Ligand SMILES: O=C(O)[C@@H](O)C(=O)CO
């Protein structure tokens with residue numbers, strides 16, 4: 001049975017961020033993930049996790065200048081120093097939070113720029129991250145994002161991410177499969193799951209097309225959860241969706257899994 005993690009960036013937004021840990025625990029979650037921890041001291045976040053008996057399973061490296069359209073700097077040529085600062089900071093947080101996995105954000109490739117150069121920059125920075133994280137047993141994941149959410153992101157399909165994982169060629173760099181993005185771009189989710197199973201390390205879910213609870217829309221999630229069991233997936237499943245209304249009221253789908 002999948003181990004579900006509440007995504008505290010999207011869920012429980014009825015309460016301030018630091019109160020979402022308690023709300024997730026009350027709703028029956030044992031695991032949490034969220035985009036970025038950096039607005040808070042790591043020790044303060046760890047205290048919240050401990051207080052509510054939660055384990056942090058994922059967070060991201062910094063995104064760069066979101067207002068300027070950035071979504072990660074680790075693939076941007078000329079921003080290597082900044083990328084490595086982001087990676088070092090992510091490691092500091094991962095150690096305090098005892099978080100086993102960090103998503104390294106790649107970047108948007110502006111139209112007209114060389115995708116090959118962005119890819120190579122990302123590979124170089126990922127090798128830096130891999131070496132830094134390796135002695136601590138921390139893993140890296142890469143995620144493909146659909147254009148609906150982030151146009152011109154370096155990785156749009158799972159194959160884009162798989163190619164980079166292959167070229168990085170390090171044993172602590174894996175795939176984060178977000179079924180919401182995968183359905184937007186690729187579909188064929190059961191076969192896709194089989195195809196990526198050897199590098200699959202984190203999963204995220206939401207309905208398509210509306211990115212709500214996984215109990216509506218065009219993806220049959222009970223079937224996908226069985227599929228994950230069938231391939232022996234041992235990782236976490238992040239609930240990265242925008243609740244239709246009240247988060248707790250929308251958790252009917254979760255009752256059979258907690
Ligand atoms: O799917 C998403 O948007 C997130 O998982 C994320 O990490 C943003 O890059």
Ligand SMILES: [Mg+2]
Nearest residue numbers: 143178204240
């Ligand atoms: Mg995602």
